[in-house]
Amino acid sequence: xxxxxxxxxxxxxxxxxxxxxxxxxxxxxxxxxxxxxxxxxxxxxxxxxxxxxxxxxxxxxxxxxxxxxxxxxxxxxxxxxxxxxxxxxxxxxxxxxxxxxxxxxxxxxxxxxxxxxxxxxxxxxxxxxxxxxxxxxxxxxxxxxxxxxxxxxxxxxxxxxxxxxxxxxxxxxxxxxxxxxxxxxxxxxxxxxxxxxxxxxxxxxxxxxxxxxxxxxxxxxxxxxxxxxxxxxxxxxxxxxxxxxxxxxxxxxxxxxxxxxxxxxxxxxxxxxxxxxxxxxxxxxxxxxxxxxxxxxxxxxxxxxxxxxxxxxxxxxxxxxxxxxxxxxxxxxxxxxxxxxxxxxxxxxxxxxxxxxxxxxxxxxxxxxxxxxxxxxxxxxxxxxxxxxxxxxxxxxxxxxxxxxxxxxxxxxxxxxxxxxx
Numbered sequence: 001x002x003x004x005x006x007x008x009x010x011x012x013x014x015x016x017x018x019x020x021x022x023x024x025x026x027x028x029x030x031x032x033x034x035x036x037x038x039x040x041x042x043x044x045x046x047x048x049x050x051x052x053x054x055x056x057x058x059x060x061x062x063x064x065x066x067x068x069x070x071x072x073x074x075x076x077x078x079x080x081x082x083x084x085x086x087x088x089x090x091x092x093x094x095x096x097x098x099x100x101x102x103x104x105x106x107x108x109x110x111x112x113x114x115x116x117x118x119x120x121x122x123x124x125x126x127x128x129x130x131x132x133x134x135x136x137x138x139x140x141x142x143x144x145x146x147x148x149x150x151x152x153x154x155x156x157x158x159x160x161x162x163x164x165x166x167x168x169x170x171x172x173x174x175x176x177x178x179x180x181x182x183x184x185x186x187x188x189x190x191x192x193x194x195x196x197x198x199x200x201x202x203x204x205x206x207x208x209x210x211x212x213x214x215x216x217x218x219x220x221x222x223x224x225x226x227x228x229x230x231x232x233x234x235x236x237x238x239x240x241x242x243x244x245x246x247x248x249x250x251x252x253x254x255x256x257x258x259x260x261x262x263x264x265x266x267x268x269x270x271x272x273x274x275x276x277x278x279x280x281x282x283x284x285x286x287x288x289x290x291x292x293x294x295x296x297x298x299x300x301x302x303x304x305x306x307x308x309x310x311x312x313x314x315x316x317x318x319x320x321x322x323x324x325x326x327x328x329x330x331x332x333x334x335x336x337x338x339x340x341x342x343x344x345x346x347x348x349x350x351x352x353x354x355x356x357x358x359x360x361x362x363x364x365x366x367x368x369x370x371x372x373x374x375x376x377x378x379x380x381x382x383x384x385x386x387x388x389x390x391x392x393x394x395x396x397x398x399x400x401x402x403x404x405x406x407x408x409x410x411x412x413x414x415x416x417x418x419x420x421x422x
Contacts, residue, residue: 002030007037009058010065012101017058020097026051031208032184033058041205042184043198050210053094056080056154056184061098063152063182064127068103071125074145078152080130081173083160085110085281086288090310091156092130104128111135112281119144133161133169140176147176152184155201159187159194163325167197174201188334189327219342220333222366224357226373229350233264236320239346240270240298246315247291250300251332252276253321261320262300272298303328311335319347322356326363351376 002025004017025033028046036042036059046052060078071077082088092108099106107126109118111134118135122145129136129145139145153174155161161170183202187194198205227235240248252258255276262274273287273296290296292311303323314336323329329347336343347368349357354376361367 002034007033007062009062010102013058013062013065013098016098016101022054026055027210028052028208029055029058031210032056035206035208036060036182036184037062039063039182041182041202042186043202043205043207044184044186045190045207045209046186046188052156052186053091054098056156056186057091057095057098060128060152060154061095061102061104064104065102070103071105071127071149073123073125074143075125075149076122076129076145076147077126077149078128078154079147079150079173079177080128080154080156081133081136081161081170082130082156083132083164083166084304085112085132086275086284086304087157088130088132089285094310095128095130099128106130109135109139110281112284115139115142133166133173137169137172140173147173148178150177151181153177153181153201155183155185155197157187158185158197159189159191159327160331162191162193162197163327167193170197170201188331191327220336220345221342222333222345222347222368223371224347224349224368224373224375225371226349226375229352232320232348232350233261235348236261236318237265237268237270239316239318240265243315244271244297246297247294247311247313248298248316248318249291249314249332249335250298250318250320251323252300252302253324255302257321258300258302265298265300270298271296272300274300275304276302277304303332315343317343317345319345322347322349322353322360324356326356326359329360330364346371349373 004022004025005014009017028044028050032042032044032055036056042056044052044055064077067077080091082091088108088110092106095106104127105125106128107118107121107130109122109129109131111132115135115138118139119142122129122139136145140147155170161167180203183205185198185202185205225235236250250261252261255278258274258276259278262272265272273290275284275287279287287296287299288311291299292313294313300320317333317336319329319332323332333345336345347357357368
């Protein structure tokens with residue numbers, strides 16, 4: 001394992017890293033950074049919350065500092081594509097401190113914001129552009145940005161870009177990029193279509209992987225509650241009431257469902273907000289800021305937020321509705337237990353969601369411990385070793401689960417370490 005001051009970075013970048021408190025790289029950083037600094041294409045597979053942004057951001061900034069020429073008007077030197085507005089903003093916020101004492105300019109373009117303002121920013125040229133594919137296509141079609149000068153491309157959370165149907169946008173963007181270039185593709189899962197994407201865009205890539213695709217973060221304690229759909233609101237309130245100070249992220253399947261649930265919680269006196277596709281960018285940004293600051297304790301979200309929230313203080317993730325895509329379960333619960341902390345993921349499963357649960361457990365190769373209720377007979381066959389090894393899925397299938405969601409309905413006691421994690 002390297003120390004950051006051993007990498008031969010530009011002095012200003014070395015000082016910035018030291019000031020930021022980075023002393024020891026995470027596993028994905030330890031594998032990816034030296035290879036990326038050497039100019040290799042990278043195929044990086046790692047669960048969320050493992051430091052992927054620094055794994056590609058640090059080499060990217062170092063390469064750009066070695067090429068000091070200012071970008072020409074409307075041109076871009078490095079392009080980072082991400083599937084959601086929240087993730088674009090998160091990446092930019094992580095990179096700006098690294099580039100603070102350098103002449104590098106970082107810009108973002110996402111939907112829901114003034115396109116005229118974005119045209120003005122791009123007109124001056126930028127070193128690093130972080131963008132969602134859809135808005136970038138809009139700007140390309142307006143002649144607001146030229147991509148033939150791009151020598152570094154990063155696809156972050158590429159599997160979700162495929163899930164959201166961005167493959168045609170990626171092809172259109174890639175056709176405009178400069179060559180030769182360095183391409184880095186990072187993802188938490190590796191579906192078959194991702195293999196095809198890597199073959200199309202990467203040249204002799206170095207594969208770095210720190211956890212099997214579909215594996216949850218090591219310190220997430222998972223449990224499942226079987227109940228009727230009509231009983232979900234009451235169970236959610238019961239769980240939230242056990243620790244009103246904890247930051248809790250609740251996932252709903254639809255925009256309408258998320259908004260309705262949030263309004264019901266607020267009406268019942270809970271400090272809640274929501275983010276989903278029907279919210280403006282400003283509303284989403286304000287809700288996430290309030291959640292990060294702790295002025296809002298419960299955030300109800302659709303999968304638009306599954307990979308766009310990097311808040312180390314999230315203690316609980318509640319899957320109020322199971323996701324239609326099993327990989328999204330992994331990304332959802334990856335919002336807790338970040339940066340080495342512990343966290344708890346609780347899933348509700350109504351009878352009509354049994355097939356969705358089976359798909360999740362098949363992908364993760366575990367059987368999620370039952371906190372309460374009875375596992376349907378058709379799911380009674382073990383799909384993996386109960387407990388999931390290092391996934392810390394304690395409890396087993398007898399309804400004696402752990403922590404905030406694992407106790408019987410009559411019990412309000414929680415383990416002390418859950419409180420410390422908050």
